[in-house]
Amino acid sequence: MNPLKIFCFVAILVAAASASPRHGMSKDNSVTSSLKPSDWLSAAELEALPSVDDITLQQLENMSVEEGERMIEKAYHLSQINHSLRPSFTPSPSNVPVILMKSNGQPEQTNLNEMIEIVKQEPNFGNEEVTIFITGLPETSPAVAKANKKLVEAYMQRYNGLRQPINNNKDYEQSSDKEIATSSEEDYSESWKKPKATKGNLLIINLGATITSMKRLALLDVVQTGEMIGKALVQLTNEVDVPQEIIHIVGQGMGAQVAGVAAREYKRLTGHQLRRITALDPSKIFAKDTLTLTGLTRGDADFVDAIHTSTCGMGTRRRVGDIDFYVNGPHSKAPGARNVVEASMRATRYFAESVRPGNERNFPAVAANSISQYENNEGSGKRAYMGIATEYDLEGDYILKVNPKSPFGKSAAAKKQSTYHGLHQSWRSDKN
Incomplete structure (x- = not known):
């Protein structure tokens, strides 16, 4: 199995391990046993796992947004956890x-x-x-x-x-929000x-x-x-x-x-x-x-x-x-x-x-x-x-906010806001 295949395979294992409490999970939902393939996926599922080699833009375009997001996020997060991928492609x-x-x-x-x-x-x-x-x-x-x-x-x-x-x-309805004029x-x-x-x-x-x-x-x-x-x-x-x-x-x-x-x-x-x-x-x-x-x-x-x-x-x-x-x-x-x-x-x-x-x-x-x-x-x-x-x-x-179809811009005054949150404050899930 090539490195990219292993990369995607382990990514799915990690995602599966964090998704629901099964074998080897304690009450706090932490993993207490090794990630054995048989713990999470059947032989048929293992065989069907795609590698990065197998994923195409056409496949992503044929998936729903949610399906595509799950596939990409699994691969991405593992690459950041163990740095399993190294840059190797530079076009001439x-x-x-x-x-x-x-x-x-x-x-x-x-x-x-x-x-x-x-x-x-x-x-x-x-x-x-x-x-x-x-x-x-x-x-x-x-x-x-x-x-x-x-x-x-x-x-x-x-x-x-x-x-x-x-x-x-x-050609599109305005947002239900009432725009408030500012100074x-x-x-x-x-x-x-x-x-x-x-x-x-x-x-x-x-x-x-x-x-x-x-x-x-x-x-x-x-x-x-x-x-x-x-x-x-x-x-x-x-x-x-x-x-x-x-x-x-x-x-x-x-x-x-x-x-x-x-x-x-x-x-x-x-x-x-x-x-x-x-x-x-x-x-x-x-x-x-x-x-x-x-x-x-x-x-x-x-x-x-x-x-x-x-x-x-x-x-x-x-x-x-x-x-x-x-x-x-x-x-x-x-x-x-x-x-x-x-x-x-x-x-x-x-x-x-x-x-x-x-x-x-x-x-x-x-x-x-x-x-x-x-x-x-x-x-x-x-x-x-x-x-x-x-x-x-x-x-x-x-x-x-934008419109779902073109023209996308609402072309109206933005909603008036009341307080200040500072510049570039972090949120907990800022990992990507």
Whole structure:
């Protein structure tokens, strides 16, 4: 039995042992005997156990959210208990697709090795905002393909200003919560709804195309991959004169974790920090070196914001940014999502909606540490807008509700909250 098979097998044993009192359990429900396979599973069940090699995105998409969450959580928690997995997969730069979206909306395809040469051919690249989108899953998944398409379309609209903004929530009922006006200036102004032209460039590092299986996702060397991308970003500055203060990295899933390392590598090599990293449902990291800082963390850029939509599935509930947004709270999934892949991709969909001109403030949120505090008006602090318009001076944990279908943003004033809970307070189950 290979290590990955053993890994998943023991994970299920551990989960079974903690699920209900059976053989070898004392009154306090603790395990007092060894975890013998026959204690928990039949021979047929043992034979049917899947390894990471056997799990596919298609399988996860065919499962309910709850089934997918259980499968991923079992594997993840064991990997953190005994560190049974070690990072062993790093894609070659020549195998990482890169797409430059040209000003006429046409894509120019290359790879990470050749990225600089393609960028040099684009007139005025780097004179305005530069957004670098690092994908986290392959587009063989319909949910991933749709989310990525929506984000690219949104940026093309933002940078070229060709279309009208999305119809804001007219087809869906408002929340039963009655919005209460605050003293914030924006409550009395409609000027923000007028789309403003923004110039910029979109560069897509399609890391997700190389993560073709759950095995690769689990074994991805986040540090080596991030350092590889970080060096490519340094080339943008050194050879194309792109200043760090106009670079915004948008990382999706595992791409968000890689973005943190890339930004640290950029700072190490240049002495300068990137402007912003936005994490779209940052992933759980299965395999990592316990002696090395792995993944995204606050401080990797001047401003780090994160949108969490699948904390019990493919995403992590761990705080990674200056400000972390939790849709429906830290223990919830994205409303309307049918499986864990779709739930994770909702973060990309929400961000894409906010990128479209006129929708920047579609996702109002308030500082709170749980959905119950939010619903009981016990949160406080300055109101935030999740997405492209998040202000850089904000910190802490923010909660919001969204619609189950597009348009997702409620586009209304956030509920007025009465008390203050502090910044980044911990909750007991913050383990992911």
